[in-house]
Amino acid sequence: MKKMIILLGLLPSLAAWSQSDLPGRFKNKVKARAEQRVDEGMDKAIDKTEEEITKKPKAKNKKNGEVEETETGDQGGKKAGDTGNSTDKDLKVYSRFDFVPGERLLFAEDFSQDVVGEFPLKWFTNNQGEVVSLGGQNGQWMRMFPGGHYVSPGLRKLSENYTIEFDLLLHYKSDEGYPFPNVYFKLMELPAGKDAMKDYFFALAGSKEVVLNIGPAMEESSYAYLTSSVNESEQFASAEKKLPRLDRFFSKPIHVAVWVQKQRLRLWINDEKIFDIPQVVPVQSNFNHLAYKVESSIYEEHQIGMYVTNVKIAEGAPDTRSKLLTEGKFSTTGIRFDVNSATIKPESSGVLAEIAKVLNENPAVKVKIIGHTDSDGDAAKNLELSRRRAQSVKTTLAQHFKIDASRMETDGLGETKPVADNSSGEGKSQNRRVEFIKQ
Secondary structure, eight states, X not given: OOOOOOOOOOOOOGGGOOGGGHHHHHHXXXXXXXXXXXXXXXXXXXXXXXXXXXXXXXXOEEETTEEESSOOSOOOSOOTTOOSOOOOTXXXXXXXXXXXXXXXXXXXXXXXXXXXXXOOTTXXXXXXXXXXXOTTSXXXXXXXXXXXXXXXXXXOOOOSEEEEEEEEEEEEXXXXXXXXXXXXXXXXXXXXXXXXXXXXXXXXXXXXXXEEEEEOOSSSOEEEEEEEESSSSOEEEEEEEEESOGGGGTTXXXXXXXXXXXXXXXXXXXXXXXXXXXXXXXXXOOOOEEEEEEOOOSSOGGGEEEEEEEEEEXXXXXXXXXXXXXXSEEEESOSOBOTTSOOBOGGGHHHHHHHHHHHHHOTTXXXXXXXXXXXXXXXXHXXXXXXXXXXXXXXXXXXXXXXXXXXXXXXEEETSSOSSOTTSHHHHHHHSOEEEEEO
């Protein structure tokens, strides 16, 4: 990391002061000292924030004789202050969030398989990058640097109906007032059979892409700009929308969710629906890579940070009504929890609202809510965790969505009923699920 020396000022020689200027200079000196004390206080506060963002969690988890430096997935046990019946206040903030993630998980990346301090093994870049742990945040993140392009491994073939999600964290520590670099998210169709980065920079004419440009601003309105193109010269569609000042999102995750249905694209940032455009995805697209790009910046590396994690792509939003009422069973990975906790994440609101709607429209239906975990950590603790998560879902449906608690019973099966291989990120994500069984 580069270091920056800030020259605060030079004190003029006392010998150069004239007698007539002493009152004015005395006044200026008092003002300057007061401002210096304020600056010192601000610097201490900023330094503390920087330490929290960059330090690694101290907790370690032993498994198979190895020591993992960060906590990922489901690892059993109970966090301090976690009652197991959490109805997370942030769910109220996401009350308008009607995004429902797809049913079949195609791609999941939380960088838990990668070594902290190294670049993610399966990704590609033209720049530097590294996997990091962030103080106060769960799991591991990929740090991106200004001027960098970051391309995912190849994706499975996507259908006409799929969802994409990821968490983005922006870190800012400077009072210099320079613009924060724009961050781009790209859904791309690259020629098959070549190196991904070579394809990315030298894509053949006719390659298609959809690009989200997030322009965070500290002093003025931020914006989101969505473009779609079918080749280098032909733009298919574009849209722009001003956002609330994103400075309130700095140093805490921004959840981005995308829902594609044929040519229609809907996009949310946290609970706000930013775009709903009926014709923005190029016809007959065959997207096979995700990519992130960060604009160049004159800031030093330690002054800003851009991080991404929890990338998920899933195919086809589930038909909650049909599965629960007709098939008698509905399983979802869309109800998310904090790591090692029964606290429900706010982005689960859309799925919970769909379930509540079905139950409210069918008051005679009773359900059993069953929690499941992946196999990370102790089996007995995972069993306890799955039961607390099921209870948390019941409490949330009762308190937030007014479902009669007597219509719901709960249970947890821990890691005992996997639906996918726990050796991969995608498999673990599929196993962390909640089932609703019609009684």
